[in-house]
Amino acid sequence: MSIARKKIYEEISDIILSEIKSGKLKPGDKLPAITKMADSYGVSQASIREAxxxxxxxxxxxxxxxHGSFINQQMPLGFEQNFEIITKADIANLxxxxxxxEVGCARSACERADADDLKKMEDTLKTMWTAVExxxxxxxxDYDFHMAIAEATGNPLLINLMEDVSDTMIRTMKETRRIWLYETKKSIQKIYDEHKLILKAIKDKDEEAxxxxMYRHLKEVEDLLLTHY
Structure with a gap:
């Protein structure tokens, strides 16, 4: 069994994370310029940018x-306990x-979703629209919408599977939206519109649609993340 070696930018990321955990880097600290970090670590500027x-x-x-890159004042939940970096392979697998x-969940929800399930989906879309505005x-x-669809199936195994990957889902959803908004210069409304179409199909009990x-939405998310990550 072979053990995959970490890529350079993963190693640099781990070093910076270790320095934060050790207290060498503190909240609010400014990181050195990319050129200086590249010289310091003996790597390319591209590797520093990826890190x-x-x-x-x-x-x-x-x-x-x-002005540069700064350490956030507040670290994500769970950082001190066991914080792991999401790799490109993790994203592809997820x-x-x-x-x-979720394609199966969407189809199943067409048959099984009741009025309460549909209201929950509608409420999450309203919250999503507020974020768009x-x-x-x-x-x-975004996560709550997808969970509402899973819950509408009434299948506890499907729901548990979704909950097991919830943290990674939310983090990748956030990155998808960040890329969409700041890197591709597209509106977050596009993601909202895709969810709205999925809900309409479920309301219409149109399993194929x-x-x-759902497949188109997730495939576009996958392509976006794997291209820009």
């Missing part, structure tokens, strides 16, 4: 354009799992 991008995904740092599970990412509402809509 910083991964730390942004994890809510460890933020970038002030024209989206593969989600396509397998406020130019916020709205990743929690619900399954196809």
């Amino acid at each position: 910083l991008n991964r730390l942004k995904v994890l809510d460890i740092i933020h970038v002030k354009h024209g 989206l593969d799992l989600r396509k397998i599970i 406020n130019n916020e990412l709205g990743e929690q509402a 619900a399954g196809a809509g």
